Amino acid sequence: MLLIYIFLLVGFSECREREILINEETSIETIIFDLNSISPSSLITYQLLESSSSSLLFNSTTNSISITKRIDRDILCPNDDLCSTCYLTMKFYDMFHYDILLLKFKINDINDNQPRFSSNTYSISLTENNIPGIKIRLSKAEDIDCLINSIQFYELTYIYNNRIITSKINLFQQINQTINYNRPFYLEYDSINFELYLIINLTLDRELQNEYIFTLTVNDYKYTTSTKLTLIVLDVNDHNPKFSQSIYTVNISHITPIGTILIKLTAYDEDSDENARIYYSLLSIDGYKLELNEKNDLFQLNSYTGELSLISTLNHLDSKNIFKLLIGACDGTHNAIPALTTV
Template structure:
C-alpha cells in the first residue's frame, strides 16, 4: 500500500470522539524501530506511512500482524491496536537450481522414488506454492507430498523400465505453481542419465530419525548420526548422505557429512523463532540408486531472554494532593520465555452433537478443489500459543480430501467418481503452536450424493433409530394381526348369513309374497315314535304362487 492510504478508523472502532483525539494530543507508541503507519488526529484514521513488506516483516508466519498503542493525555489513557497484514501474490515459486541432474541405473525397479528439489515461494496461504507438474511422463510420473507444516515437495516415480541401449538420457521439465490470481509459476529442467545395472538401493536403518538440541548449543555440536546400508558389495555398496528439500534457514543451521552421516550444528538456534525442523535425508550409491528418510530436530527452550521493561509514558510532575489511584506512568513487561499454553483449541464448527449426525453433501460432479466445509476453531491463549494448524488425521479415502494447514478448509484433491462410497468420514486434528502443543479433534461426515434420499439411506444406522424402528415394527405387526382377525371374522359372518339365506330359499322356494303359516289344532309325529299318544296327520298350506314339488 502506498503512503497515505487508509488503514482503519480507530476513532470509530475505539468509540472515541475526534475532538478527544485532538485535545488529548493522541499519538502512537510503537515498539518497532520502523513506523509503518501514522495517526491522522483530525479524522481519527490510521494511514500508511511507509511501504509494508509482509514477507520482510513476518516471513512464513501467518497470520502476520504488528501491534501499537494510542496514547491520550488529560486524562492519561492508552489503547492497544493490532494491525494484520494481508498477503498478496507478489512472488512466483523459484527453484534454487536451474537444472536437476539425476543418474539412474537401467535396472532400477518400477516404483522407485527419486526426490526432486523444492521450489520456494515466500507468499502464504493460497498465494504460496500449491502444486507441481512434470512433463513428459513417458517413463516417470510425479508424486506430490506435504510436510507437517503444510509445505509441499515433489517426488519422481519410475513407471516404465529404462533401457540405456535405446535412450541413455532423458530431459524433463518440473513446474511449480502457486494458487494466486493471477497464478505464478517457476520451472526447472530435470536431466536424467541412464547408467548400467546396479542391483540394490541404500536402505536407512530408520524411516524417521528424531533428535533434540538446546537452543544455546555451540556451533559444531553433534546432533545425531544416521546410517544406511547397501546390500551390494565393493564399490557398488558405498553410500553417501545428503539433505534434500532443505530451506535456506535450515541450510545455514545444519550440516551432514556425506561419508559418515553425522549431523552437526552450524548456526545459532532460537527456540522463539523455530522450535522444530524437519529435514529430508537421502542415501545414494555410486550408480544413482537412492533411499529416503527424514530427520526431525526439536529445539529445547532455555531461559535466554531477560524481561524487557518498557516505560510507555510518564506523566511528569505529581501534585501533592493527588488521590490514591492516580496514574503516574504506564509500564509494560515482556518475557519471550514465558508464554504458558494452558488451553486446548475449541472447535466451533462443525458442531458435535450426541444423537444427530450432520453431513456435508458433495455432488458427484464436484471438481478438484471443491470446498466441502471449513473447520472453525479458536484458542483462548495468546501469542504463538493461539496459532492454530489443521491436519487430516483419518479419512475413509485419504486420496480424496485434504485440509488447509492454516485455514481449516476441507477440499477435494481429485475428481469424485461413481466408485467412491457415498458415506465418507474424516477426522481433523486442530493443534496450537505451544510447547507442548495442545490439540482437539473433530469428526466430519461427508455424503457423496446428488439427491437427499441417498444421504438419508446412508446416515440412519444409529442405535436410537434402530430401537425406534424395532418398536415401530412390533406395533405395525400387532395392528396388522388385529385388522386381519377382524376381517376374517366379518368374512365368516357374511358367508354364514349368505348360506343361511340360501338354505331358506331352497326350503320355501322363491316368492314375492310372504309365507303365511297354518297351525292345525294338533300335531303328530308321522312315524309314531314321538311322545304323542296317537298318530295324526298334518297338512301344509301354501300360497297361490308357491312352487310345487
C-alpha cells in the first residue's frame, strides 16, 4: 500500500532540479553529493525513483551519492563536442516535502586524450611548374576531448635554403596570416569547413629539388603529437636532351669489320622516367637529309642505345673520304626540337 501511495503522490508532485558538476575520471567510491546538504533536517528520507546510470550509487541510510564505476565523458557522450549536454541523472521522491527532486550531474571534460594522426607518415604529390598559391588538403589529427581540451593549433616545420622555417596556426584565434605570404610553404585553416591546407607558395622545379620533408605538429596545450609529411614533386617534360659534345671524331678504314660499333652516343635529359627516355636518329650524311626510317648503305644508328655501327665494307675510294653524320636526340615529345651533334 505504501508503494502505491508513493506512486500516486509522484504523479501529482512538483519537480525540483539541481545541477551538480563532476569531473570525468573521478575516483570510484568518491562521494559526489550529499542529499542532507539540501535538507533542513537530517531526518528527511529520499526514495530513489530512477537513475540514468549504474555508475552512481545512492545510499539510503546516509543519503549520499557516490561513484561505483569509471565515468569517461568521451565514451559516455562522444558527440558532445561543446561539453554542454553530457549528464547523468537521478530522480528521488522527497518523503518530507512530498515532491520530486531531480539531480543532474553534468560531466566535466578533462584533457585526458592525446591528439592522434591516423598515420605516422603522409605523402602528397604535385606536378612541377605549378602556379604559386595552390592548396593541398591535409589529413587532420583527431582528439576525442571536447573543443576546449581538443586541438588548439598546428605547426609546420621544414628546412628551406638551409634555414628552419615554421608556420603555426591557431584554430580558435585566427590571426592574420599575411606574415606567411613570404614563406615557400605555410598552413591555412578553413574555420567554416574545418579543413587544414598546405599552401604551396612557390613554383616547384623537380630538377632542383624532387621532394620536401615537413614535420606537422598538433597540440592541445597539454599533449603534442607529430607526423612526417613528404611532398613529392612530379616531373613534367620541360627539358630537352643534351649531348656532352657537339662534335665526335671516329677513325675507320676499309679493313674495319662489318658490324663494328663505331661509337656509342649518349645524350642526357634532366627530366625523369618516361620524360627522360631518349630516342636517337640519323638525320643526314654529308649534308644529304635522310627521311624518317630511310636506310643508307654504310651506317646504322640504334635509336634506343645510340650505338652507331658500320653495316657494309668501305672500298678503297670510300676509305679516303670524310663522312659527316648529323645525329639527333629527342625525348619523344611531340614536335620536340632535337639535340644535335656531329660525328
